[in-house]
Amino acid sequence: MSGEPKPIIAFEDVSKWFGTFQVLRDVDLGIGEGECVVICGPSGSGKSTLIRCINRLETHDQGAVRVHGVPLGPGERLPRELRGKIGMVFQSFNLFPHMTVLRNLALAPMRNLGMDKDKAEETALAYLERVHIGDQAEKYPDQLSGGQQQRVAIARALCMQPDILLFDEPTSSLDPEMIREVLDVIFELTDSGITMVCVTHEMGFARKVSDRVVFMDHGEIVESAAPDAFFDAPREERTRAFLNQILHYEASA
């Protein structure tokens, strides 16, 4: 159990529609400082939309979201000083293809943290070492494997020294043999004190790293529990059905 640290992210009765389709239904969720929360659920269940509402790449239509104590109403974007504090890692990496790896990492700290070039590149190299690809600094993204690109993306987010890291299916577009290296890097971040919210289908990873697993279906939170309780004794029928579906094959294989 993670106890009740003060929530750094809070959803209060949040709803959102895409046209007439409701993607989020009265979501209530508090995430404590330093907590690592995994969000899972079938595709189309609103997981990605939920975490994109945290850094306001999407805005909600009803209810309230609080990030770092800052209340965000419907349609409201994030104040810029907060945006840099919330890092995001995307399914498709979204590295800048026209810049070297080093420049990808150094750009935002130079523009937003007031670092000079040398300092920013020094920091960038340190983070590249931390994700085990210090030797790729001068390459361009398309010269790297998918796993390496995603690790660069993680290092790029870390360079802004975020308090919160959002992962939006970070391994879903990777070849199977590269998933591990990316998950390992994320796992190594769990003792950094950064609050992490991760949308993923990697249940083994969820069990190992998370403080809490949240299961979503049809835009609502069905169940939220510590990983052991979640996987061993799910309370809700829908959770059981979902886990059966995705774990069955792994277990029988």
Add this chain to the structure above:
Amino acid sequence: MIGPFRRPWVRRALSNWIQPAAIAGILVFAVMRGAENINYRWQWYRVDDFLFTSENGSWAAGPLVQGLFVTLEISVLSLVLTLVIGLATALLRLSSSVVGRGLARGYLELIRNTPLLIQLYVMYFVLGPILGWGQTTTAIACLAAFQGAYTSEIFRAGLRAIPRGQVEAGDSLGLTRLDNYRYVILPQVLRNMLPPLTNEAVSLVKNSSIVSVIAIFDLTTQGRNLIADTFLTFEIWLTVAAIYLAVTLALSTAAAMAERRRAGA
């Protein structure tokens, strides 16, 4: 019998050099014959002086080269303005502002559905006097307004080709909108746009000849004046055409080389 023509290098030589040379030869022959039939007296030796004049051993630009400089000056300045107008219009069209989109749309329709010559007359005889613009300013503004409308479509396509994830990545790193455009979006857009932008530059150089109707001493005006003085109609127009061709071919070649270098990087 057919064997040698199947070899790649023979075929390449045929299509690259021999065919064009043959066609050029036929064309030259046709012009010469035509000229002969109307008893045209060729005086190519007089053309040198219109390109360069030498007095006491020092060279100076002749009227045609002077005209070329004016053409280049107008083309370069209006190209810069074209890019500004093109980008601004594209951003307006993609913006969420209804007024902005309407403005951009109105400008595009106006430019694309009226003749360039009329646009020039309207600017020169109506807008020019109102705004106190001289000939050169009017010419540059007119060409840029015309080409900017077409270039904006290229910018728009280029901007839309950038995946949304790029903008989101910049956003989530806390980049300002301006920084996001400056460092992330536009460099990628410009790289994709280089080939179509070259076409725009080539069009500009060619279209710039229209400014000869408002008494600017560009290449076309100089050519026409020379013909009025010397009656060397064939030689001068052929020379003027060749100069335009040289400029536009140089542009395309430079762009192709720049592109190949980028592709190699």
